Amino acid sequence: MKRKWDARTKARIVLQGLMGGCVNEICRCHELRPGLYYKWRNHFLENCHIVFEEQxxxxxxxxxxxxxEKLKRLVGELTLELNNGGSHR
Incomplete structure (x- = not known):
């Protein structure tokens, strides 16, 4: 059965490797394939700039x-224009 990893756990695991931890040991500790770790790491590195973008x-x-208020004023002006335009016909 496949394990579901939440985003925080993935980030924590990837950061362990980026901070100098032995990837094979990290993977063994978390029962994770190294290929999956590297997939997560690449995704993390490609998207980490998003943290600094203004929300x-x-x-x-x-x-x-x-x-x-602006919209109410506009509706009032348009209503007057329609009413005035209709009475001149």
């Missing part, structure tokens, strides 16, 4: 309130 922040309540 988009969710809009705050005040941001949403400002946006809501």
């Amino acid at each position: 988009p922040r969710p809009p705050s309540q005040s941001d949403l309130a400002v946006e809501n």
